[in-house]
Amino acid sequence: MNIIDSTIEKLEDPFSILTGDRYEIFLTLEIDEEDELYSEHGIRLKLIFAVEGDNAKIAQYDFIEKTTERFLDFALEEEEEKEVEEYCKQLIEQL
Secondary structure: OEEEEEEEEEEOOOOOOOOOEEEEEEEEEEOOOOOOOOOOOOEEEEEEEEEEOOEEEEEEEEEEEOOOOOEEOOOOOHHHHHHHHHHHHHHHHOO
């Protein structure tokens, strides 16, 4: 799994219900054809990333087929989750 593109948007909390900041991040992934997650339609990973002080983590994520917008029932492996989390932290630092 390689990240080939990303978009990030800070989510607004007009009622101040949540503590910290939340970001919606879309990562376009390159998936090996042999991987069960592979789709000829392309795969994106939609994340809600939470930042509270020095603590930053993935709050929620979903795999989505790029052209059909269909949600896929897959989970990140522990190593992949760490990689994605670090990538997201770097994105936020660049804002």
